[in-house]
Amino acid sequence: MYTQALNARDTEAGAVEDADRVAAFQARVDAEEKIEPNDWMPEGYRKTLVRQISQHAHSEIVGMLPEGNWISRAPTLKRKAALLAKVQDEGGHGLYLYSAAETLGVSREELTEQLLSGKAKYSSIFNYPTLTWADIGAIGWLVDGAAIMNQIPLCRCSFGPYSRAMIRVCKEESFHQRQGYELLLEMVRSSEEQKEMVQDALNRWWWPSLMMFGPSDTDSQHSAQSMAWKIKRFTNDELRQKFVDATVPQAHYLGLTIPDDKLSFNEATGHWEFGEIDWDEFMRVIAGNGPCNRERLAARKKAHADGAWVREAAIAYSRKRADRREAARHAAE
Amino acid sequence: MTSDLFTYTLRLADDAAILGQRLGEWCGHAPTLEEDIGLANVALDHIGQARNLYSYAGEVEGAGRDEDQLCFLRKEREFGNCLLVEQPNGDFAQTIARQLFFSAFMLPFWRKLTGSRDETLAAIAAKAEKEAAYHLRHSGEWTIRLGDGTAESRARMQDAIDLLWPYTGELFEVDGVVERLVADGIAVDPETIRDEWHATLRRVCDEATLTLPPVGWMQSGGRSGRHSESFGHLLSEMQYMQRAYPGMRW
Numbered sequence: 001m002y003t004q005a006l007n008a009r010d011t012e013a014g015a016v017e018d019a020d021r022v023a024a025f026q027a028r029v030d031a032e033e034k035i036e037p038n039d040w041m042p043e044g045y046r047k048t049l050v051r052q053i054s055q056h057a058h059s060e061i062v063g064m065l066p067e068g069n070w071i072s073r074a075p076t077l078k079r080k081a082a083l084l085a086k087v088q089d090e091g092g093h094g095l096y097l098y099s100a101a102e103t104l105g106v107s108r109e110e111l112t113e114q115l116l117s118g119k120a121k122y123s124s125i126f127n128y129p130t131l132t133w134a135d136i137g138a139i140g141w142l143v144d145g146a147a148i149m150n151q152i153p154l155c156r157c158s159f160g161p162y163s164r165a166m167i168r169v170c171k172e173e174s175f176h177q178r179q180g181y182e183l184l185l186e187m188v189r190s191s192e193e194q195k196e197m198v199q200d201a202l203n204r205w206w207w208p209s210l211m212m213f214g215p216s217d218t219d220s221q222h223s224a225q226s227m228a229w230k231i232k233r234f235t236n237d238e239l240r241q242k243f244v245d246a247t248v249p250q251a252h253y254l255g256l257t258i259p260d261d262k263l264s265f266n267e268a269t270g271h272w273e274f275g276e277i278d279w280d281e282f283m284r285v286i287a288g289n290g291p292c293n294r295e296r297l298a299a300r301k302k303a304h305a306d307g308a309w310v311r312e313a314a315i316a317y318s319r320k321r322a323d324r325r326e327a328a329r330h331a332a333e
Numbered sequence: 334m335t336s337d338l339f340t341y342t343l344r345l346a347d348d349a350a351i352l353g354q355r356l357g358e359w360c361g362h363a364p365t366l367e368e369d370i371g372l373a374n375v376a377l378d379h380i381g382q383a384r385n386l387y388s389y390a391g392e393v394e395g396a397g398r399d400e401d402q403l404c405f406l407r408k409e410r411e412f413g414n415c416l417l418v419e420q421p422n423g424d425f426a427q428t429i430a431r432q433l434f435f436s437a438f439m440l441p442f443w444r445k446l447t448g449s450r451d452e453t454l455a456a457i458a459a460k461a462e463k464e465a466a467y468h469l470r471h472s473g474e475w476t477i478r479l480g481d482g483t484a485e486s487r488a489r490m491q492d493a494i495d496l497l498w499p500y501t502g503e504l505f506e507v508d509g510v511v512e513r514l515v516a517d518g519i520a521v522d523p524e525t526i527r528d529e530w531h532a533t534l535r536r537v538c539d540e541a542t543l544t545l546p547p548v549g550w551m552q553s554g555g556r557s558g559r560h561s562e563s564f565g566h567l568l569s570e571m572q573y574m575q576r577a578y579p580g581m582r583w
Contacts, residue, residue, distance in 0.1 A: 064369065068361035072354060075574035075583040076401045077387070080357070081380045087360050088373040095366055133574060133583070183583075190582040299362065307364025309489070310425045313482025314365075320481060 002059035002123040002147060003052045004214035004236075004286070017042055029230050034160035037103035045229055049159050050104050051120075052231065054111045057097035058122035060090045061115070062296050066130040067139060075133060082179055083136060089172045096169065100161040116301050124282065125208050127290030134187060134194070134201035140180015142202075142209040142247065144173045149243045150213070153233035181250065188254050195255065202251065203259045210274070211282045213240040241271060248272045337510045339393045340413065341520055342454065343403065344556060346386030347414035350404050352435065353379030354571050355422055364425055371471060375432065378464040385457045405575035409565050410558035417500035419555070419564045423493065426479055426486070430493035432472035437533040438504045440465040441526045450518040473537045480541025491543050502551025504530075 022042055028035065035041055064087050071087065074080035098108045114120035125143055130136065151170050157163040184201075187194040214220060214236040226232035234242075248265075251258050262275030284290065356376035363369040387400035417435055422428045443465050446458035479490040505523040507515075514520030538545050554560065574583070 061366065064361040071357040071360055072570050073573050075405075075578070075581075077350070077380055077384045077404055079583055080353075081377055081384070084357055084360065084373050084377050084380065088370050088377070091366055091370040091373070095370070098366075186582055193578070194581060303362045303364070306362075307368075307425065309483070309485050310364035310368075310479070313479050313486030316486075317478040317482040 002150070002212070003055040004121075004123060004212060026228070029158045029228075032156075032230075033158075034163065035158050036160045044225070045231075046104055048226060048229070048231060049162065050101055050106050053097050053101040053104075053162055054106070054114070055121055055123075057094045057101060057111065058115045058120055059126065060094035060097065062122045062126045062300065063143075064090050064094075065296055065299055066126055066128070066292070067136060069130050070133060070136050073133070074136075079136075079183070086140070086176050086179065089176065093165075093169050093172070096165040100165045103161045112304070116297070116304060118288070118297065121286065123212060124285040124290060125212050127285050127293045127296060128204065128208050129292050131204070132197050132201060134184065134197040135205070137180045137183035137187065137198065138201035138205040140176050141184060141250070142180075142205050143212070144177040144180060145247060146209050146212045146243050148173050148177060149239050149246070153239075156230070156233060158230040181254075184254055188256070198254065199256050202256050206259050207277065207281075208285075210240055210244070210277055211285075213237070213243065215279070215282070216277075244272045244274055245270075337513050338451065338519065339390055340510050341514055342386055342390040342393060344413035344415075346383050346390055346403065347412050348418050348435075349379045349386060350383035351412070351414045351567065352418035352431075353377070353383055354567060355418065355420075355431075356428070358422055359428065368425075372428070375468050375471065378461075378468070382457065382461050382464070385460075389453050389457065401575065405572045409560060409568060412558060412560065412564070412568070413556050414560075415500070415503040416552050416555040416561060417497065417503065419561055419567060420497060420500060421563050423496075424489060425475075426489040426493035427496065429472050429475045429479065430490070430497045432468060433476050433534070433537065434497060434501050434504075436465050436468040436472055437537075438501075438523075438526060438530050440469050440533075441529045442521055442523070445521040445525065449520070454519065469533070473533075476537050476543070477541040480538070480543040487542065490541065494538070494543060495546055498546045499550060499552045502548075503553055503555055506553065506556060508556065 021040055025035075025041060025045075035045075067083065067087050067090070071080065071083055074083050098111060101111060102108060111120065115122065125146075130139070148170060151166050151173060154166040155163055155170060157166065184198050187198050217223060217235045217237045220236050223232060223235050227235070248258060248263065258274075260275045262273070264273050265271075266273050285293070288294075353376045356372050356379065359372040360369060360376070363372055383404065384400050387403045391398045391400065391403055417431060420427070420431055440462065443458040443462035447455050447462060449455045449458065476490060479486040481487070505527060507523060511520050511523075515522045534545055
């Protein structure tokens, strides 16, 4: 999902932790109690969460770029307002998530630094370009749709701040998903030319959307531990299947063809079976070689560098103000 | 009469739409995440105002043009927005100065327009007044922070004020359209706003340790469709979809 690069194992050996505390922690998780920031937690749990929440936050921030690419060219004022509001929501999600990560003892500055240095990952989906207006609808429908599949179970995540952030995020994502679908519905009904534009968008976004769920279960090294900690509730493949089952009928309703020759409905299981994902492409994009990886990172770096003097000014001003207050207090005493 | 009201409403709509378009360019590129959200919010308010004003202009005109036809299918010389709102974003200081000058004018403007004899304009103004109060607070606070921040931010903020100052004269221009509508109790006489506008700017600039330039020579032309060179580029981007795919529903 937005955290699909969690398939790498921690390289450092875990510190030895008190077995009783670990057992007590696990008992609380098993009893569906929420773990709060000041509670004791295993170091691995904390690290996994910091990584997952920050990857999620970074994805929201980088995700503003492909959609932001169309704000200035939205075809109507209504669509322009909706897109602005949506991208603004993504920024808001990033803000919540950085705050949730901060409760685990890592600052937003550190996390930003990790993103800009390329050390931290974000969802590979945002390394694909938005070429036509239909891509804005496709992102809402498919990308937000896939995000919801993953994030609804995260509302029950064992870590309190993350689960609470997800409840609000999910409400907004679900609105975005419907908005994206409605945008496409309007297009396919308006003209054949627009319908072709929508089909082209689906052709380009379908497979990258399936990749959002991360590696298949056989290759996902973190799944079992995350499931035991109730950070994760379903495996990557389970979530991917749910997404395909929900989305294929929606594509058909739009009169579109899913770009997969192997797609077929299995009457016995009630599931849509689909072809093999191009895992080479997935690995390549995660490793930094997608169509827009360099552009996205360059855009974030430029915004950060161009804004440095503004942030410095804000800090300088707030220091001056505090100093003046302090001086005034001394003078009064 | 109808044509004066149409022209007047359309100018207000163009001001809002063009400023919203400029502000939207920041999204994803602002100095902080909070400002990405904040500037998008200000942009949204202006797009919302533009929608109401264009819809009403279309109604007043009675030729069947809707908000999108008015925004996306008119040409450079037909736009009546003031030059200030179309000025490029520049650095963050320029965006803030543009907003400060505009919102310091629009807050009292909308407040007075709530008393318009035209009920629709009065209703639009009532909503816009609340938004302008927020925009003024936002841009005023940033002006103070940047002016009284570091040596670099102070220099940039002063440069921005000096750069955009000549575009403020147009806010107070009165032509026959405005004159006739003021006489009818529909429009706001901008001269009645000048003192408040100037006092607001002086208060903000004093606290920001910045200097307001003398009144001096002012730019003009936006209200009669003579825009900056950059304006055509703004329109070609904003209107691209409606021009490339005419007559379609989105």
